[in-house]
Amino acid sequence: MAATTRTNWAGNVTYGASDLLSPTSVDEVRRVVAATPRLTALGSTHSFNRIADTDGVQVTVAGLPPVLDVDADRRVVRVAAGMTHAAVAAGLEARGWALANLASLPHISVAGAVATGTHGSGVRNPSLAHAVVGLEVVRASGDVAWVDASTPDDALDAHRVALGALGVVTAVELAIEPTFQVATTVHLDLPWDAVLEHFDAVVSDAYSVSLFTSFDDRGARQVWTKRRTDEPAPTVDLVALGARPADGPVHPGENDTAGVTEQGGVPGPWSERLPHFRSTFTPSTGAEIQAEYLIPASHAVAALEALRPLDPVFAPLLIAAEVRTIAADTAWLAPSSGRQSVGLHFTFRRDAEAVAAAVARIEDVLAPFDPRPHWGKVFAAGVERLHEAYPRLDDFAALARDLDPTGRFRNAYLARLLP
The missing domain is CATH 3.30.465.10 (Uridine Diphospho-n-acetylenolpyruvylglucosamine Reductase; domain 3)
Structure with missing residues (x-):
């Protein structure tokens, strides 16, 4: 399959791979790998950088029998x-x-x-x-x-x-x-003072909580609270803190609300409530570029305060920013490895030059808070900074050299990261 006009899901990356192979069995994957000097696995194309691109061949396992x-x-x-x-x-x-x-x-x-x-x-x-x-x-x-x-x-x-x-x-x-069952409720326009003063209580008040903001005067313009019905009800009164209940479904970005999973406190299966978007609809905006940074949870309020002065940068470019919590992980290269974290996620309009400038500004502002970029999003951090952010990256590089001594899986992204 010719690869010259294939792009990622958002359309901001045109793949340079010479071919895309889609084996239909594990044995065929083995033969493809053994016979191909340079190849990179391609997932569902939802990365916004070149982590899944290569000057060799891409291979997808989407054609393997579903198990x-x-x-x-x-x-x-x-x-x-x-x-x-x-x-x-x-x-x-x-x-x-x-x-x-x-x-x-x-x-x-x-x-x-x-x-x-x-x-x-x-x-x-x-x-x-x-x-x-x-x-x-x-x-x-x-x-x-x-x-x-x-x-x-x-x-x-x-x-x-x-x-x-x-x-x-x-x-x-x-x-x-x-x-288990989950019920999603949405509140609008939680003021900044309440966000900053009650941040820990708000984000820990349910099984999953997301705050959406544009970093303007509206504060958290949406608060999505996803409660497991087998757990106690939330106790933080967002209305008393200045928010108002949504009177119908809302979309965190700019698309039709038909694409979001059911809200309004109606219980439903975890599979249909934990995602923000229905699997039967095109997700999010599509023509966009995303960046995300995970910081220690203890820095969350200070980081939000530090980002607010970037409102003039965000105003023409930012579709939505989402603030989420992530528990400490054990994976070497997980952005939340070894620390309770808060994710600061930015969905921008698809303007690569403007996004690159905004990302550089964001990373400057977040520098005091030890940010770790999401591997599949855009970021400006250099190799030295990434090795500081991910303490096991040197160990991982050594393991990669040991398991792939000829660089069969090495692409430009990995060559830069794992010299």
């Missing part, structure tokens, strides 16, 4: 790596099981979300990679390896967020739990 095998005794499910979270969630819900969390978009592939450290929200919820208890991965030699907690040398945590550097993942085992 969803539940082991009830171990409370794990084995899924084909190219399946989307929407497909996995629907299959699990039909069997009475659930994942602990989902990203705002259910359209993304399991392997791609895991590889980049993608997350949902909740003070008790780590990244989606934290649910991984095992991976099947095709190594540079074409051999198949299985990595789990019994694999020596902390290998599972090294592989949970692997940026495509350690092999092509073909199957994943994920921890599951019995299904």
